[in-house]
Amino acid sequence: MAPKAEPIVSVVMGSDSDLPVMEESTKILEQFAVPYELFLTSAHRSPARTTAFAKNAAQRGIKVIIVGAGAAAHLAGVIASETLLPVIGVPVDATSLKGLDALLATVQMPGGIPVATMAIGKAGARNAALFAVRILALENETMRNNLIKFVDNMAKDVAIKHENLMGIRS
Numbered sequence: 403m404a405p406k407a408e409p410i411v412s413v414v415m416g417s418d419s420d421l422p423v424m425e426e427s428t429k430i431l432e433q434f435a436v437p438y439e440l441f442l443t444s445a446h447r448s449p450a451r452t453t454a455f456a457k458n459a460a461q462r463g464i465k466v467i468i469v470g471a472g473a474a475a476h477l478a479g480v481i482a483s484e485t486l487l488p489v490i491g492v493p494v495d496a497t498s499l500k501g502l503d504a505l506l507a508t509v510q511m512p513g514g515i516p517v518a519t520m521a522i523g524k525a526g527a528r529n530a531a532l533f534a535v536r537i538l539a540l541e542n543e544t545m546r547n548n549l550i551k552f553v554d555n556m557a558k559d560v561a562i563k564h565e566n567l568m569g570i571r572s
Contacts, residue, residue, distance in 0.1 A: 407437035411534050412464045414441045414455070414481065416471035420494045424470040426524045427492070430531030434548055436538065439464075445476040452477065456484030466534040469517075470527060472496025475504035478517045488537055490530040491519045 413427050424440075431438045443452045459467060467485070469478035470492040478491035493504035501522035509519040518533060520526035532552075539546040 408463050409437045409439035410465045411438040412467045414469045416444050416477045420470045423494050423527050426527035427531040434535050445480040456481040468530045470494050472504045475507035479511050482515050482517045489517050491517045492526045492530045493522045
């Protein structure tokens with residue numbers, strides 16, 4: 403049995419209730435054979451743990467951090483303030499505000515602390531992983547070629563769906 407590759411992407415969540423959304427990131431990472439880890443921490447409930455994670459991520463070989471959080475959603479920003487690694491935020495729909503609070507908390511970072519922010523929920527989690535793959539593909543030809551195939555397949559799917567639609571309307 404081959405040893406498991408060391409993770410290069412960290413998928414971080416502010417709560418275990420965020421897992422159903424963040425699993426969309428892991429599905430994409432698995433599709434592209436990107437080794438990843440899951441990490442649970444909270445900007446508010448475990449700030450020392452969050453800081454230690456962010457400060458040590460690069461040393462552990464992490465290249466990109468994807469962060470999902472709901473409500474006040476300061477987790478991505480706190481992590482970004484403690485590392486130079488790219489941080490991608492995924493707002494999670496966790497309150498009566500349907501994720502709008504998380505979106506605003508994630509996207510409205512002060513100048514100097516960048517967080518790439520995706521859409522609310524599962525689509526955002528998928529896009530966060532695809533954005534991570536795009537970053538990693540800058541230095542990985544195999545990943546770049548797989549990304550090209552992925553994009554080509556999406557275009558082919560649209561063409562097939564169009565043909566199917568035209569067949570229905572005839």
